[in-house]
Amino acid sequence: MSDRPAGSRHPSTELEPSRTRRSAAFAKRALLMELRVYESVWRMIARRPKIAPGAVGFRYHGQVQTILIVFIALSALEIPIVDLIVKRWPPVRIGFLILGIWGVTWMLGLLFAYFTRPHTVGPDGIRVREGMEIDLHVPWEDFASIELKSTRVENEPGKPKIGRVVDEDGDRVCAIRIGSQTNIEVRFEHPLTVRLPGLAPKGGEHRVDAMRFWADEPKELLAAVREHLPAD
Template sequence: MSDQTTAPSPAVTRRIVSFLHRAWVAELRVYASIGRAIARRPAVPPGGTGIAYHRPVLTVLFIFIGLSAVEIPILDLIVHRWPIVRITLLVLGIWGVTWMLGLLCAMIMRPHAVSPEGIRVRNGLEIDVPISWDDIASVAISRRVDEPKRPRIAEGEYAERMQDETNIEIELERPTLVALPGLAPKGGAHRVDRIRLWADDPRAFLDAARPFLTA
């Protein structure tokens, strides 16, 4: 009786390829963000203004980084008798701390950007959604708290929340495509007519956008 192997379906293959690609891009952005932080060069287009969004999670990130750093010498002390295990855990520990530092740097060095080209909605290592001024009808301060785990895309609306909250609302002139990382239904291109996001300083965001809206 011959052995039969079942090849993965095209959908499964696409998901695996998409995951590996996203992981690779995120890894590169970790080190790029650390480099930007060292050089003090935030990713803001010429003539633009960067608006931070990381304040609500800053304390949590510092706690995770601190715990990860403390964990390295503790584990090293426990497994020092086994060189292979010790080296493996040491490499993984350093990589983990570096990754967390890169995420923190990404949130600081890749802020929301308001520039002559439009608005770039950002979050961490992956999210970077450009919207041109031609597609924007209005920008307003509007604070809203959503239910936990509510999807980013729902009912024609894209919400880039920080701890389930947004405080900026962007009304679009017409249904506009936004592209999110990953495959549908969570990722991929979606047509929306409203975008909500969190800005640490919503007044500064509105002030930066106002000259382009009235031009």
């Protein structure tokens, strides 16, 4: 992986944003995530995953499910413990109770987002998702190929964290990793614009030649893709 030189066919889409713009973008992103927490809880209770008519969903949360459940359990256990400590101060007690319930609800919403927003394969193409924020659409007219390809990225201590978009062998690749791993690669007929959470340079819009992501059942996802491709 290397930085692409100036004048390449994948220029940066945006200069470093101002502090004011960053603050506004952060506030908007936080609000959207808060709303999606409650949407995810609703979808889980109503058993209505975000899958378009005619599409099939595929899980990707296997590696993070246990970790999230442990965090939720610890957060829930913390509520009565803190309540016992501050019960002699009613205003403080009420404040911590509200904060604790909100925290558990937020963590449940995050977990439920993995359950109710799966990857999908359907008549309109492939949708690659991750939690509450990422939802990337690959229409069939832009699709070129798909294959099983396992990759793993380790961030080295003291070095900048590797972003979701990287330059590799002359191509620009968007990698939606779960536990630092991907196991499927989709290539496009021509560079496709994807929008990632946050602002440039690591977020925002990027033109990419391929996308990698993780699916818990990659062979089943590939089989579903082949059902939508024209026969040779």
